[in-house]
Amino acid sequence: MQTKILTTSTEDIKTAAAIIKSGGLVAFPTETVYGLGANALDESAVKKVYAAKGRPNDNPMIVHIARASDIGRLTPMLSPVIISLIDHFWPGPLTLVLNKKQGIPDATTGGLHTVAVRMPDDAAALALITQADCPVAAPSANLSGRPSPTKPSHVIEDLNGKIDAIIAGGDCRVGIESTVLDVTGETPVILRPGIITEEDIEAVIGGKVEFDPLLLKNEPQNDESGDFKPKSPGMKYKHYAPKAQMTVIEGHRSKVKSEIERVKKLNEMIGNRVGVMLFEEKAFREAAHDFFAKLRELDEQGVDLILAGALSDTDGVGFAVMNRMLKSAGYNIVKV
Numbered sequence: 001m002q003t004k005i006l007t008t009s010t011e012d013i014k015t016a017a018a019i020i021k022s023g024g025l026v027a028f029p030t031e032t033v034y035g036l037g038a039n040a041l042d043e044s045a046v047k048k049v050y051a052a053k054g055r056p057n058d059n060p061m062i063v064h065i066a067r068a069s070d071i072g073r074l075t076p077m078l079s080p081v082i083i084s085l086i087d088h089f090w091p092g093p094l095t096l097v098l099n100k101k102q103g104i105p106d107a108t109t110g111g112l113h114t115v116a117v118r119m120p121d122d123a124a125a126l127a128l129i130t131q132a133d134c135p136v137a138a139p140s141a142n143l144s145g146r147p148s149p150t151k152p153s154h155v156i157e158d159l160n161g162k163i164d165a166i167i168a169g170g171d172c173r174v175g176i177e178s179t180v181l182d183v184t185g186e187t188p189v190i191l192r193p194g195i196i197t198e199e200d201i202e203a204v205i206g207g208k209v210e211f212d213p214l215l216l217k218n219e220p221q222n223d224e225s226g227d228f229k230p231k232s233p234g235m236k237y238k239h240y241a242p243k244a245q246m247t248v249i250e251g252h253r254s255k256v257k258s259e260i261e262r263v264k265k266l267n268e269m270i271g272n273r274v275g276v277m278l279f280e281e282k283a284f285r286e287a288a289h290d291f292f293a294k295l296r297e298l299d300e301q302g303v304d305l306i307l308a309g310a311l312s313d314t315d316g317v318g319f320a321v322m323n324r325m326l327k328s329a330g331y332n333i334v335k336v
């Protein structure tokens, strides 16, 4: 398949929208990461997304809309809490898990009774969804298991020749995927942390938010076989894995730095190529923005080992970055 590389021009967005309408696949920028879009109501289009990514088909997709009022096509009922979250955070990096309305294909929701919905904060994405005139299912536009794409070049690297078109916008502003919040129960539950934090959400709803207990356990959840059924099916799959072996070094900043130097030297002495990932202290947003791009960059350099310094004294955003870092490293942590 020849993949068209499009721009964010009006003409190109029109072309991309026509592809979505006719059941094709288009990768597009959002403020978080690039998404791989298909008509969420077209089962055969959605199935093509799984095939292009090599994604397990019980891992449901996020459905993207361009107007908050379009949520009525996807869910039967909105509580006051849901309405205030939408008012406050949309468009933006907050995905809401809601009870699903009939008519949404099982392929889109991985057979669940719920549907994840968000309105992205990106002009090209909103124009594309508006013109396609349907809700757009879009997982991150990477091959399954690879780091999420934050630049057009990342999408091309993974999906060129496998999808109909790529809208090559700029770098994604946020760099990590949206916060996923389950609002189907009494207390909202964060299933995936992002730059919209527990505190941000609590301030808006004036009540408690919980974390899915799996997020607080520093251990792999990638039991892909049997009966393990986390609330967010994406949690059980190995994620964001670089080709290199990766270790997270955790502890006081100065100790982390010297341990990284020590292990790097020893490895280089025996001929291993070592990549280092160390972010500015407390620059959590910057770390979020750079994390996936850095991971891909180190892979491209062909390093054998990645040594990553854990972010210390994390806030909510730092916690979200650490969630990705620990998954990438397969929870391989050294404490110093």
Ligand code: TXA
Pocket: 030, 032, 033, 034, 035, 036, 059, 060, 061, 062, 093, 095, 097, 098, 109, 112, 114, 115, 116, 120, 138, 139, 140, 141, 176, 177, 178, 179, 180, 191, 192, 231, 232, 233, 234, 235
């Ligand atoms: O920022 C983002 O959310 C990006 C951009 C493209 O919007 N999308 C994204 O999609 O990260 P994806 O498919 O890579 O991750 C979606 C996550 C998965 O972990 C999936 O299991 C979870 O959301 N999810 C989707 N639908 C769900 C549902 N009904 N219930 C629970 N979790 C759900």
Ligand code: MG
Pocket: 139, 140, 148
């Ligand atoms: Mg993904």
